[in-house]
Amino acid sequence: MKAAVFSYPQGIRIVDVPVPQIGRGEVLLRVRAASLCGTDLRIARRGHGSIPQGVQRILGHEVVGEIVEVGEGVTDLAEGMLVLVAPNYGCGKCRFCVAGAQHHCPSGKALGITEDGGFAEYMRVPEEAVRQGNVFPLPPEADPVMFSFAEALACVVHGFLPLSVSFRDTVLIYGAGPIGLMFLELARLSGAREIWMADISPSRLERAAARGARTIVVGERKVKDVLRDVDVVIVAAPAPDAQREALEVAGVFGRINFFGGLPPGTPEVPLATNLIHYKELLVTGTTRSNNFHVRAALDLLVRQLDLSYLVSHTLPLEAIEEGLRLMEGKDALKVVLIP
Numbered sequence: 001m002k003a004a005v006f007s008y009p010q011g012i013r014i015v016d017v018p019v020p021q022i023g024r025g026e027v028l029l030r031v032r033a034a035s036l037c038g039t040d041l042r043i044a045r046r047g048h049g050s051i052p053q054g055v056q057r058i059l060g061h062e063v064v065g066e067i068v069e070v071g072e073g074v075t076d077l078a079e080g081m082l083v084l085v086a087p088n089y090g091c092g093k094c095r096f097c098v099a100g101a102q103h104h105c106p107s108g109k110a111l112g113i114t115e116d117g118g119f120a121e122y123m124r125v126p127e128e129a130v131r132q133g134n135v136f137p138l139p140p141e142a143d144p145v146m147f148s149f150a151e152a153l154a155c156v157v158h159g160f161l162p163l164s165v166s167f168r169d170t171v172l173i174y175g176a177g178p179i180g181l182m183f184l185e186l187a188r189l190s191g192a193r194e195i196w197m198a199d200i201s202p203s204r205l206e207r208a209a210a211r212g213a214r215t216i217v218v219g220e221r222k223v224k225d226v227l228r229d230v231d232v233v234i235v236a237a238p239a240p241d242a243q244r245e246a247l248e249v250a251g252v253f254g255r256i257n258f259f260g261g262l263p264p265g266t267p268e269v270p271l272a273t274n275l276i277h278y279k280e281l282l283v284t285g286t287t288r289s290n291n292f293h294v295r296a297a298l299d300l301l302v303r304q305l306d307l308s309y310l311v312s313h314t315l316p317l318e319a320i321e322e323g324l325r326l327m328e329g330k331d332a333l334k335v336v337l338i339p
């Protein structure tokens with residue numbers, strides 16, 4: 001089968017590899033759609049701590065596939081089912097796993113990062129992942145392309161829930177990429193009174209405006225010159241300036257999520273902690289997602305959210321490098337590979 005294999009420092013190459021063999025408790029998928037995300041771009045360009053030199057890894061962790069083979073002992077999944085695979089699974093026993101936070105398991109694994117993923121024609125789902133419920137059956141009529149966003153949406157659900165957004169809130173989102181737009185959709189669903197989005201790209205903000213957001217082009221205006229007393233600030237961009245400014249524009253009792261991690265090597269960001277103290281701000285960060293968030297994301301996609309407008313490109317697997325370049329260009333939204 002064809003697969004997009006990453007190795008360091010070679011980068012990503014399309015190669016022919018054997019179709020994976022499955023064992024007891026495992027399933028084999030024919031991949032129907034696998035979307036590219038910022039994590040894939042970072043790995044492709046800079047590598048990843050869990051992919052040492054000499055290791056060949058098939059990336060791809062936002063995957064929808066059709067089950068084509070079921071291993072012995074698997075009773076609740078069957079050939080022909082359309083499924084989403086959630087990437088993160090843990091040991092199942094540590095204090096994080098038993099709390100449902102398998103994404104913090106010290107021996108946690110992630111399909112498409114620490115194990116082979118879905119940028120290939122076929123994908124094996126390991127026994128532990130099947131057993132821990134990482135394979136989610138989808139309605140047969142579900143669009144594989146849109147449902148491949150469920151993992152990204154799950155991370156957004158994870159970042160959104162602690163902010164308790166309600167109809168009384170003004171919400172500000174830094175970063176109008178696909179993740180920022182997903183936050184916008186959740187803020188709309190929650191009835192937020194006013195939603196603002198700030199980004200350096202006017203074309204990205206046009207899409208946000210079309211979805212009901214008021215917009216600020218960073219660089220033309222400072223957010224803090226336009227907005228004050230914001231109830232909820234989400235920093236969905238790897239921007240130290242936005243983190244600093246978030247504390248200034250937040251109002252009393254404001255809630256802030258530093259959702260976007262900063263690239264390694266970024267100098268430590270000095271923050272005006274007295275703003276946190278005197279305004280009684282709640283500042284948090286969230287990272288990745290667990291199966292609780294994936295389930296919530298799937299529910300949203302089935303019942304309440306149409307994110308098809310986020311698909312900017314669908315490409316064959318062989319065009320993965322073009323897809324990565326489109327993402328670097330910042331004009332693309334979600335780029336989805338169809339192996």
Ligand SMILES: [Zn+2]
Pocket residue numbers: 037038039061062151152
């Ligand atoms: Zn992702």
Ligand SMILES: [Zn+2]
Pocket residue numbers: 090091092093094095096097098102105106107108
């Ligand atoms: Zn664990």
